[in-house]
Amino acid sequence: MNPSSPSCSKRKRNPSFFDHEPITCKKPKYDVFVNYSFKDVGNSFVRHLQGALHRNSFTVSDHTLLPVGQDVCLELLKAIQESKIFVVVFSTNYASSLRCLDELVDIMDCFHKFDGKRKVFPVFFKVEPSHVRSQHGVHGSFPSSRDERRSVKVQKWKQALKEAGQLSGLTFQNGDDEAEFVLKIVEDLEKMQNPQELHVTDHPVGVGSRAEELISKLRLDCKDHVLVVAVFGISGIGSKLED
Known part of the structure; x- marks a missing residue:
């Protein structure tokens, strides 16, 4: 699939936040779905991250790995719904990509509807988390439009950015070691995928x-x-x- 494929903005959505087609996925197909700006980090950081994930036996999906010849919007939504963990890579020009923003809305939708069964792991790549939360600078520069539907979409984008930016994740700054940073992400994802079980006594009290x-x-x-x-x-x- 062409990484520069257009946003799925034409898909009909309910005006309320994160409320559209019912989720019917029974069992996740992918361990990780990666949401990122291909222009910013697709051929560099994300490529290294996905390589590390594959080497550690993670099944990975993103907008470039969808089936050929199918409806792009529906297949993208399906891939998101069939993923356990969402890695959202916030980079300098992330908010200028309508595809990234639409994916993020779907991701936060799944995050809420599955009530704890899906995890969102934000990665702040050379950006400040507070800028994402408050849509400061480039993260608040959405395409302007007098169209009412676009106005509703902008509100959804802002809400999704705010909520995702409030979640705990990892931050990469200039001068940090990228290889070590990638390994840290993989390590944290393994913990999220296989949380430690609490010890249960052999014979609970009363039995x-x-x-x-x-x-x-x-x-x-x-x-x-x-x-x-x-x-x-x-x-x-x-x-x-x-x-």
């Missing part, structure tokens, strides 16, 4: 006697026969044991 009864009925000291134990009951309320 000690039941555990002892179960161990007794299992007759673990008997080696001459096989015992079948059926446990009946609804999970979480206790069970009745039959041997």
Whole structure:
């Protein structure tokens, strides 16, 4: 797909923030979807980042990896909905790309609708997070138009930038080591993908006697026969044991 493909601005949207076609994805297909300005960082930083992600067994999607011959807008929305983590790379000219802004609106839409099951990881590449949140400087220079639909879109862009800019992420400044920065992103994404599980005690308080009864009925000291134990009951309320 041509990286300079036009924005999906012609797709009909509900005027309310982040409210359009219903999300029907059951299981994510991609580990990471990368939202970025191809002109700014597509052939440099993002290429290095995606290479590192592939080497660490992440499945990755972005606007350049869509199926050929299909509806661009629908396939792009589908790829976003089928991704677990959204890496949003804010760069100097990010807000001048209508495609980037439209993707960001869809990303924040998924982030809210999946209620914690999707993660947004902002990367501030040579830009200040506060500038993204407040649309300061180039991040507030949206194309002007008297068209009412464009006015609604601008409000959505601003809201998406504000919300994404408030999320915790990583910042890259001039003079930083890009290779180390990429490795740090991959490391953080691995933690987001596989969060550490909390330790659960072997026998929670209040079920000690039941555990002892179960161990007794299992007759673990008997080696001459096989015992079948059926446990009946609804999970979480206790069970009745039959041997």
